[in-house]
Amino acid sequence: MRRAITAAEAAVLVPDGASVLFGGFMGVGTPMRLVDALVERGARGLTIIGNDTGRPGVGVGRLIDAGCVSRAVVSHIGTNPVTQQKMIAGEIDVELVPQGTLAERIRAGGAGLGGVLTQTGIGTLVADGKQIVSVGGRDYLLELPIRADFAVIHAHEADYKFNLTYRLTAMNFNPVIALAADCVIAEANEVVPTGVLPPDAIRTPGILVHHLVERPR
Amino acid sequence: MDPKEIIARRVALELRHQTLVNLGIGLPTLVAKYVPAGIEVAFQSENGIIGFGSPPPTGMEDPNLTDAGGGFISALPGAVSFDSAFSFMLIRGGHLDMTVLGGLQVDVLGRLANWMVPGKLVPGMGGAMDLVAGARRVIVAMQHTARGAPKIVPALTLPPTASRPVSLIVTDLAVLRPTPEGMVLQERASGVRVQEIVAATTAPLLVPAEVPEMRLAGVQEHPTLVG
Numbered sequence: 420m421r422r423a424i425t426a427a428e429a430a431v432l433v434p435d436g437a438s439v440l441f442g443g444f445m446g447v448g449t450p451m452r453l454v455d456a457l458v459e460r461g462a463r464g465l466t467i468i469g470n471d472t473g474r475p476g477v478g479v480g481r482l483i484d485a486g487c488v489s490r491a492v493v494s495h496i497g498t499n500p501v502t503q504q505k506m507i508a509g510e511i512d513v514e515l516v517p518q519g520t521l522a523e524r525i526r527a528g529g530a531g532l533g534g535v536l537t538q539t540g541i542g543t544l545v546a547d548g549k550q551i552v553s554v555g556g557r558d559y560l561l562e563l564p565i566r567a568d569f570a571v572i573h574a575h576e577a578d579y580k581f582n583l584t585y586r587l588t589a590m591n592f593n594p595v596i597a598l599a600a601d602c603v604i605a606e607a608n609e610v611v612p613t614g615v616l617p618p619d620a621i622r623t624p625g626i627l628v629h630h631l632v633e634r635p636r
Numbered sequence: 637m638d639p640k641e642i643i644a645r646r647v648a649l650e651l652r653h654q655t656l657v658n659l660g661i662g663l664p665t666l667v668a669k670y671v672p673a674g675i676e677v678a679f680q681s682e683n684g685i686i687g688f689g690s691p692p693p694t695g696m697e698d699p700n701l702t703d704a705g706g707g708f709i710s711a712l713p714g715a716v717s718f719d720s721a722f723s724f725m726l727i728r729g730g731h732l733d734m735t736v737l738g739g740l741q742v743d744v745l746g747r748l749a750n751w752m753v754p755g756k757l758v759p760g761m762g763g764a765m766d767l768v769a770g771a772r773r774v775i776v777a778m779q780h781t782a783r784g785a786p787k788i789v790p791a792l793t794l795p796p797t798a799s800r801p802v803s804l805i806v807t808d809l810a811v812l813r814p815t816p817e818g819m820v821l822q823e824r825a826s827g828v829r830v831q832e833i834v835a836a837t838t839a840p841l842l843v844p845a846e847v848p849e850m851r852l853a854g855v856q857e858h859p860t861l862v863g
Contacts, residue, residue, distance in 0.1 A: 444683040444684075444702075444704075444706075444720075445683075445702070445705075445706035446706070447683070447699065447700065447702045447706070448700070470683075470720070471760075471762075474706075493760065494760055494761065494762050494763070495759060495760035495761070496758070496759060497757075497759025497762075498706065498759075503758065506758070515758075515760045515761060517761050517762075517763070517765040517766050518682065518720070518724065518761075518762050518763040518766060519724030519727055519728050519763060519765075519766035519770075520765075520766070522720040522723075523721065523724070525721075526721045537728065537769075538769045538770075538800075539728060539765045539766045539769045539798075540765055540769075540798075541769070541798070541799055542747075542796055542798060542799025542800075543765060543795060543796050543797065543798060543799070544752075544795050545761075545765065575700075585719075586700040586717075587684075587685065587698070587700040587701045587711070587717045588681070588683050588684050588685050588700060588702050588703075588717060589699075590684055590717060590718070591684050591719060591720045591723075592719070592720045593719070594719045594721075595719055595720055595721045622719075
């Protein structure tokens with residue numbers, strides 16, 4: 420049976436300069452033990468990919484505050500003035516991606532697809548530099564898959580096989596990122612014995628999760 | 637009546653029975669307070685829920701239950717939660733009957749700009765581009781002018797949210813409908829004259845001989861969405 424690791428041990432697995440997919444939507448469903456452990460170990464030069472950059476002190480906003488991030492690929496930074504300041508100052512490079520496109524690019528990255536065609540962004544700045552593909556008389560942007568070195572997930576329950584469930588609006592990007600990284604690290608609100616989670620409640624098969632952070636003490 | 641209330645109560649008349657609707661953050665969320673009696677609407681929040689309700693009592697908030705603005709919500713009986721990929725399948729795949737969004741500008745063709753003011757405000761687009769591209773009907777709910785400056789303009793000076801024209805624009809002064817022939821002044825707010833609307837709008841308008849007054853949804857005591 421695999422053992423859980425501490426958040427500090429998990430943070431050491433993530434080297435400076437790594438690309439990291441984060442679950443979470445404005446801090447809800449963000450793996451905060453892992454965020455805090457990365458801040459604690461002084462991570463630098465990270466590329467973070469997820470819905471947003473939280474708020475100062477909230478969610479991945481703590482990584483922004485602590486200077487851990489050099490690049491952010493997100494759909495929204497409006498709730499974090501620190502991100503905006505650092506972007507203007509040239510400290511953080513921000514790539515803004517429409518939220519639905521972001522979800523599909525990550526899904527494509529996990530699904531072995533070469534890309535996705537979407538009408539979202541046609542006729543906007545988002546289309547700059549991208550290939551336009553015409554299908555059935557309609558123009559679509561070709562959006563390329565996203566994969567990362569790490570995916571850090573917040574789950575509701577994990578069992579001893581690292582099968583994961585999610586809760587309500589804390590789910591958001593977490594199940595999507597689970598397939599799109601070389602190393603998947605999860606933390607959960609609760610850890611339960613194998614067999615407690617019924618097969619159709621599990622959203623992420625444990626066999627895909629490389630590391631589970633110890634349950635909260 | 638407060639301008640935001642006028643706008644929300646007029647937009648509420650566009651709600652259709654047994655449909656899925658997405659309300660953007662800010663002013664659009666007020667529309668949920670005025671769902672007309674006898675109409676059932678399922679409200680989606682892009683962060684992954686259909687069937688959210690008004691905020692819970694203080695001290696009973698669930699940290700796992702928030703809306704797209706990050707505020708606490710409750711979940712109505714029959715609510716369902718899902719992940720972000722599924723959420724945007726609903727949005728992009730034409731399953732929303734209607735989305736209501738704020739706006740910075742709308743041009744004479746009905747194209748919306750609502751996500752960026754270059755050099756000043758770069759919040760990011762979030763779900764806005766997907767919503768405008770995917771929903772069956774797109775309704776812009778915004779004040780007619782911003783600090784005196786018209787928001788309905790001949791051509792956008794701000795980055796567009798989509799190339800697809802919106803379906804309807806509802807402001808505190810008027811209801812306007814983009815058509816292939818031009819922007820039609822469909823309704824005027826109570827007590828507002830056509831000349832006032834034209835003066836506050838730099839986009840050319842097609843003005844019919846009769847421009848009726850806006851009707852507004854009554855305030856319904858919707859037990860699960862108000863208070």
